[in-house]
Amino acid sequence: MPEGTLCNKKPVNTKEELLTLLADKSGKKYYEEMNALDVDAPALKALLDKTCKSRIRTWLEICAHCGMCADSCFFYLANHRDPTQVPSYKIQSTLGEIVRKKGNVDNAFMQMTMDTAWGKCTCCNRCGMYCPFGIDMGVMFGYLRGVCFSQGFAPWEMKIGSGMHRVYRAQMDVTSEDWVDTCQWMAEENEEDWPGLEIPVDKADADIIYTVNAREPKHYPEDLAHAAILFHLAGENWTVPSEGWEETSLAMFAGDWEGCRLQVQAVYDAMERLKPKRMVVTECGHAYRATVIEGPYWAGLKSGKTPVPSFHYVEWVAEALRTGKLKIDPAKKIKEPVTYQDSCNYIRNAGLKDCAREIMSYIAEDFREMLPNKEHNFCCGGGGGMNGLGRYREQRNIGLKVKRDQILATGAKLVITPCHNCWDAIRDLEEVYQVGIRWSFLKPLLLKMVMVPDHLKPEEE
Amino acid sequence: MYDLVTGPLAWLAFSVFFIGLGVRVVRYIRGLDWKLDRVTYTVNVSYGIQGALRSVFFWLFPFGTRSWRSNPFLTVLVFTFHIGILITPVFLLAHNVMLMERWGFRFWSMSERASDFLTVLVLISAVFLALRRIALPEVRIITTAYDYLLLLIAVMPFITGLAAHYQWGGYDAWLIWHILSGEVMLVAIPFTKLSHFVGFFLSRAQLGMDFGIKRGGMKNRGMAW
Numbered sequence: 001m002p003e004g005t006l007c008n009k010k011p012v013n014t015k016e017e018l019l020t021l022l023a024d025k026s027g028k029k030y031y032e033e034m035n036a037l038d039v040d041a042p043a044l045k046a047l048l049d050k051t052c053k054s055r056i057r058t059w060l061e062i063c064a065h066c067g068m069c070a071d072s073c074f075f076y077l078a079n080h081r082d083p084t085q086v087p088s089y090k091i092q093s094t095l096g097e098i099v100r101k102k103g104n105v106d107n108a109f110m111q112m113t114m115d116t117a118w119g120k121c122t123c124c125n126r127c128g129m130y131c132p133f134g135i136d137m138g139v140m141f142g143y144l145r146g147v148c149f150s151q152g153f154a155p156w157e158m159k160i161g162s163g164m165h166r167v168y169r170a171q172m173d174v175t176s177e178d179w180v181d182t183c184q185w186m187a188e189e190n191e192e193d194w195p196g197l198e199i200p201v202d203k204a205d206a207d208i209i210y211t212v213n214a215r216e217p218k219h220y221p222e223d224l225a226h227a228a229i230l231f232h233l234a235g236e237n238w239t240v241p242s243e244g245w246e247e248t249s250l251a252m253f254a255g256d257w258e259g260c261r262l263q264v265q266a267v268y269d270a271m272e273r274l275k276p277k278r279m280v281v282t283e284c285g286h287a288y289r290a291t292v293i294e295g296p297y298w299a300g301l302k303s304g305k306t307p308v309p310s311f312h313y314v315e316w317v318a319e320a321l322r323t324g325k326l327k328i329d330p331a332k333k334i335k336e337p338v339t340y341q342d343s344c345n346y347i348r349n350a351g352l353k354d355c356a357r358e359i360m361s362y363i364a365e366d367f368r369e370m371l372p373n374k375e376h377n378f379c380c381g382g383g384g385g386m387n388g389l390g391r392y393r394e395q396r397n398i399g400l401k402v403k404r405d406q407i408l409a410t411g412a413k414l415v416i417t418p419c420h421n422c423w424d425a426i427r428d429l430e431e432v433y434q435v436g437i438r439w440s441f442l443k444p445l446l447l448k449m450v451m452v453p454d455h456l457k458p459e460e461e
Numbered sequence: 462m463y464d465l466v467t468g469p470l471a472w473l474a475f476s477v478f479f480i481g482l483g484v485r486v487v488r489y490i491r492g493l494d495w496k497l498d499r500v501t502y503t504v505n506v507s508y509g510i511q512g513a514l515r516s517v518f519f520w521l522f523p524f525g526t527r528s529w530r531s532n533p534f535l536t537v538l539v540f541t542f543h544i545g546i547l548i549t550p551v552f553l554l555a556h557n558v559m560l561m562e563r564w565g566f567r568f569w570s571m572s573e574r575a576s577d578f579l580t581v582l583v584l585i586s587a588v589f590l591a592l593r594r595i596a597l598p599e600v601r602i603i604t605t606a607y608d609y610l611l612l613l614i615a616v617m618p619f620i621t622g623l624a625a626h627y628q629w630g631g632y633d634a635w636l637i638w639h640i641l642s643g644e645v646m647l648v649a650i651p652f653t654k655l656s657h658f659v660g661f662f663l664s665r666a667q668l669g670m671d672f673g674i675k676r677g678g679m680k681n682r683g684m685a686w
Binding site (some may be wrong): 051053054055057058059061062063064065066067068069070072074076081083084086087089092113128129131132134135136139264293294297300302303315328348349351352353354372373376392 | 488489490491492493494496497498499501504516520527528529532533535539542594595597598599600601602603605606608633654656657660661662663664665667668670671674675676677678679680681684685686
């Protein structure tokens, strides 16, 4: 059974394998090897028998082919209502066929399936809300990604991402030492402006354990500083773990379920080790979805909940503003029209729509809702790993049109995006379509608006 | 022939219908897996029940959900079709007369004009449901011959029933065809997509539990379907 050296059915488990894969620019050789990759039909059938149970089989079977899911999909709308973008068609022609043929499919079929599962769906789960039978095609595509991954048919970046989690317990090559160093560096860098500012590492029994997206220590360390300053101003007793600090899961996007388990287990271990009262995660949607919503199931926690209660950053901000831990200077509220990007992962799929509105009521004078909004909002266009996949860049950019038009219709030039993927997608949207909008996480905006208690101000010289 | 279709065949059809649907329900529920589905069905039960009820309830009413409201034409067709299909046979005068003769009990029955009206509505909506499959590209691409066959199975009892009632070219033959087509439909329900007779409720309840227990139900007042 031919397997490539880069493209094969074995997930990446070592640093060397990761480096070899990374050295293959844009996955050129990887995708060439994929053309020769055999489908292990018996293994595929065995996987379906074991994991494709009544929920998904019933969904596939009873789909009435009514087409009500069509308009729910932003890819369908962005591609001039191309019928091949109808969610029902996309899932029936891929997973549906694999199930009907009991795994007897060939290489070309698996590549088409891969291109559909990652290039035509962001697993935003919006279609599930529009199907009369409650058929959630986002859930099925998530499952289908796992099926593809097990056979080695996953986009190059996904294989790397899953490998990163397996090797580093982070989506990027950030080691524990790098992370702790970054924490110290950011604390030192800002202690002059913020006397007493600390980023306490591995403090036991804190009120809050704060966890992040590895992009923050790697590329945007100031985000960590902003978080620290806001916790400092709010008087929180908080800490970060030296290990288990990463909440994101490219393994989830890749369909690498074992990688998912390994990743969330690291975070849960940190919770058990440091015994904080609760966990707060940075402004990232899929991180929250992976570690708080889906993670307990990967880790086999029968309660379906994380070891300590877990909160998205918007929940903490809403609470801090509500209780007065953070106070906004009324003169510094956002005056211009501003809109809010509801992230699929923590709004539609985790129910936090009201926190977002509550925050906006404190910080914005002219808040404009997108239409539709809240759980009915469209995906930013970059979810589900889409932002990072070179092979589907063009499709991603086409998909961004729906979000572009939604934002423009609000008349706002500023979009608040408390989610890394939304933030990226909207940045790229501006780069591609140049419509003159700006985008921001909450932290830098809050820092500009928040009132600093006298005792926390730096001493005048 | 009449004795055959109203005797052993009727018993067989109703048995297959009820037992088949029962097996469907049991197999569906037994096939749910908290870890694979990632929903703690047996923990946080109150959130699950609430989510399931909301998920079924709003969808049972025309224009009760955003999706129904966004597709008004289809919504009217779907509800007309289903209400007609479910109500007409149960409350039809002739059926209840038979029920009284054979079993000694009957339900309330509607006037013959009302049942004729509902039957015609079922047929009209079926025609439009079929035309919709041809006319709209987003529906055409997912439509198969099987979809038309099921539509035909569902409307045949109504066509033959109407024909028998108005004795278009003789009563007896139409009556036999009517009873047979009704039996075909009953048998088809557990074995085909028509199993959404129960599948609708099961699947909707499952997704409702998913949202109620895991995806936000514990942190908000419930999904705004």
